[in-house]
Amino acid sequence: MSRKETLTFPPTSIPPLTPYLPPLNKPKKPWVTLTYATSLDASLSLAPGVRTTLSGPHSKAMTHYLRTQHAAILVGVGTAMADDPALNSRLEGIISLDQQPRPIILDPRGRWAFTAENKVFQLAARGEGKAPFILVSREEEEEEEEEEASITTQQEQEKILQSVGGKYIPVEICSETRRFRWRDVLKALAEEELDSVMVEGGGEVINSLLVEPENQLVDSVIVTIAPTWLGQGGVVVSPTRKENAPQLKLREVSWQPHGEDVVLCGKISRT
């Protein structure tokens, strides 16, 4: 990684965000904040696998403030592969690793071919971020024992993970969707004593969390809207619609300008 980035977030911007952040006395289930940056045409990126900057400097600093307010930060393997994300907070004034969120990667099939060069490992080695926990399918772990080549790769990757304090966490997948069930993901986080998580993306992860009944697990939503159209072909946030189901709507909504972007905060209506 190049020069160390430092972001400044004005303290006056903090109070309007506070109602949407994990409270001091957290409930048993980890607090879930769904947060991402979108274009005016609901795109997260120009195309799958393409890292796309949407946030301006102010809203980017806000995201890095949010990262300090959560125990964990979660992305899908699609994002890990596309972006090689750092998943730490580069906010000015961070003095301790305790202020950094734990990166969580959903990678049921072990598709992320990471090396020690990936940012998250570089930062963990330098003490500028926590080491990732990678959620893998319990079933896949057993199947891979059959293949010698993948065992070697898996062992090498496990060494890289362990060398910085990370680990694989086996989680059951749903046999129909071949995806993790969100309640199982949150249970795995709770078992690691991670009592809050910001889910950053990408498209598949967000859309899967916005459908019924999974959306009832979301405590707050914080979306950065950039004044940009990305055009067709992007990774779009648009959850599957259930016939005759009521529309998903936010309540307790607040709109906050952050530079040229606007940040929309809200809570999902309980059904």
Ligand SMILES: NC(=O)C1=CN([C@@H]2O[C@H](COP(=O)(O)OP(=O)(O)OC[C@H]3O[C@@H](n4cnc5c(N)ncnc54)[C@H](OP(=O)(O)O)[C@@H]3O)[C@@H](O)[C@H]2O)C=CC1
């Ligand atoms: N603007 C923004 O704020 C953000 C933008 N992005 C962008 O989004 C794009 C990546 O999005 P996308 O390609 O949709 O990939 P995702 O990051 O959403 O990863 C999806 C993968 O995660 C795994 N997964 C496991 N459990 C679940 C589950 N319950 N629900 C959904 N997925 C699950 C699956 O892996 P498998 O198929 O192996 O089973 C799935 O294919 C990139 O271009 C990135 O730049 C990402 C984050 C934020």
Ligand SMILES: Nc1nc(O)c(N)c(N[C@@H]2O[C@H](COP(=O)(O)O)[C@@H](O)[C@H]2O)n1
């Ligand atoms: N808030 C926000 N604004 C954007 O414009 C973005 N592209 C993203 N992307 C998310 O942030 C991750 C990158 O984080 P690092 O800067 O590498 O720490 C990326 O993987 C997406 O999750 N977010």
